[in-house]
Amino acid sequence: MRSRREGRRLAELTTGALLLVLGTALSIIGILFSPFLCVGIPLLVVGVILIIAEGGQVTKAPPAMYPGYPPGYAYPPYIPSPPAQPAPPAAGAAGPPSAAGTGRFCTSCGSPIATGISFCPNCGARVAP
CATH class of the missing domain: 1.10.287 (Helix Hairpins)
Structure with a gap:
């Protein structure tokens, strides 16, 4: 060629x-x-x-080619470590359930709100149903 x-x-x-x-x-x-x-x-x-x-x-004869690079060092293949085991769930605190059992909180002050209430009992802000 x-x-x-x-x-x-x-x-x-x-x-x-x-x-x-x-x-x-x-x-x-x-x-x-x-x-x-x-x-x-x-x-x-x-x-x-x-x-x-x-x-x-x-x-004219083409100039002599330079020798190629030597082969690289052999590295061992990368083996990813296994994923860490998830921590066991912590034991729940023993005590009576609070009024925030539904997980609703006031967006203004952050106090727990019981189910069915439209206004926060702490600050009086309207809460979405």
Whole structure:
């Protein structure tokens, strides 16, 4: 497989050869028709210059490649630790249940509210049912 640089050099060499052939053909035709001679000779000269300038570079050997990186160190695979066991539920406090057994609290003062009450007994704020 050709590298990009080598492909470009080969394209320039091909361009030079094409100009050389085209310049030669137009120069031969230019012997009979002089306007073709004015175009053919400059193309011939440019083609020769391109072949000489780029021709030697195509035949050069590519530079030596640098050695690759050595393989990395082997690491052991990552094994995640098992999840921690949840703590056992704490024993409930022994005592009589409060009026806040329903879990409702006043949004203004935070005091517990019994079921079915529309106003807070502590601050008097309206509580959503």
